[in-house]
Amino acid sequence: MGKLSSLTPNKKTRRYTRAQIVQLVEYMSTHSELALSRFSCPINTGKLDCQWEALAKILEKHGPKKTIAQWKIVWRDLKCKVRGRLAEVNRVNSAPGKEKSAPSLNELELKVRAIITTVNDIGEPSTCERGLKMTLSEEEPPIDMDISFPLPSKFELIQHDVEENLDPQEGPSIPLEQSDNPPQTSLQVKDMSESLGNSFSSSSRKSKKHKEIEERESAVKIFKEIQKDHNSSNKEIANAITRLASVQEELLGQQMSVATILETAVAAHLESNNLQAEANRLQAECNRSTLTFNSGEGILKCLVYFVLVARDRYKKTMSYR
Structure with missing residues (x-):
């Protein structure tokens, strides 16, 4: 099937x-x-x-x-x-x-x-x-x-x-008169046509081979140009990679500098907070001292007032006697 x-x-x-x-x-x-x-x-x-x-x-x-x-x-x-x-x-x-x-x-x-x-x-x-x-x-x-x-x-x-x-095939040409069996006219024409056909076929093959060689050389030339462009592209890529690596190193250095600056800023901020806390503590003590002083001044005034009142009463008492 x-x-x-x-x-x-x-x-x-x-x-x-x-x-x-x-x-x-x-x-x-x-x-x-x-x-x-x-x-x-x-x-x-x-x-x-x-x-x-x-x-x-x-x-x-x-x-x-x-x-x-x-x-x-x-x-x-x-x-x-x-x-x-x-x-x-x-x-x-x-x-x-x-x-x-x-x-x-x-x-x-x-x-x-x-x-x-x-x-x-x-x-x-x-x-x-x-x-x-x-x-x-x-x-x-x-x-x-x-x-x-x-x-x-x-x-x-x-x-x-x-x-x-x-x-x-190349070889010595034999005149027709010297041949033992001279060919007929039709055979001569046939041999001549075959010879012309073979020579034309040979020339066409040579032309084809020459054209193929030219095309092969053109292809090789084009391939070399492509390879040259490829090599130049590879060099440009290598240079770009080198520049990128240097830029990355610079960026890394800048990042480290920024990190150091940030650490310093954080330490300064912590120190500022400590100083602010100390200032607040001193301010509180000062306020407490002010209150204490104000209360002591009031007591002193009261004592002076009582002393004066007592002195006036004593004078009045002495005047009655």
């Missing part, structure tokens, strides 16, 4: 118009870095995302709206189908006997072939999304592109990849 469920196609429908496919191919033909996106440096992914957003906005004007991920799948599948057409043409043309010839590529397929050959990003038909039924919108006529051909087998793909990746 697990195998049967895995082989069951997931029925989906991707709709696009002829105008959208034409605009997609035209945009990719003028933006090779976008067609080369899977080989780009990770630092430039933001730039590629911006280009995909711009392309999606352009394509929205010519048909149904899609997400960037869906347009990436459309572009990938388009490359896979053209890749399969190339493999089919090569297989039919190189078949022994050559009873029939494969239909030639149309204009749009030739443009896609030029793009994927220039950026060396042909892709594999096996990476095409499985279970997707590619249909066109009914609003516009379908794109003039035969996509109903069967995909080549794995052996044919490997054989074709090996033929394309072989570098041209």
Whole structure:
């Protein structure tokens, strides 16, 4: 049951118009870095995302709206189908006997072939999304592109990849007149085309390698600048930490000074309270002394009064005698 469920196609429908496919191919033909996106440096992914957003906005004007991920799948599948057409043409043309010839590529397929050959990003038909039924919108006529051909087998793909990746071998050129079995004209044309294709593939690989080296050097330069900024930031942070430590020491010293001043103030306040208590005590004693003095003065006055009264009575008594 697990195998049967895995082989069951997931029925989906991707709709696009002829105008959208034409605009997609035209945009990719003028933006090779976008067609080369899977080989780009990770630092430039933001730039590629911006280009995909711009392309999606352009394509929205010519048909149904899609997400960037869906347009990436459309572009990938388009490359896979053209890749399969190339493999089919090569297989039919190189078949022994050559009873029939494969239909030639149309204009749009030739443009896609030029793009994927220039950026060396042909892709594999096996990476095409499985279970997707590619249909066109009914609003516009379908794109003039035969996509109903069967995909080549794995052996044919490997054989074709090996033929394309072989570098041209250097060696002494042998004139055709000196050959024991001179080839026919069609074989000469075929050998010349293969030689030109190999030389073009070699130059494209060298160009790609040179571009990758430049991107790697640019990435290294950017990384060095980032590291330099990081080191300067670390130095600034270290200086700030040092200044903060000195400020904390000064603040601690000020706190100790304030604590000493507070202790002195508390001791002075306690001494002031003691002096006030002593002054209150002396004031109370003084008040008591004043009261005592005032009472003694009253008694003295009374004694003087009694003495005077007694003296007057004595005088009166003496006058009667």
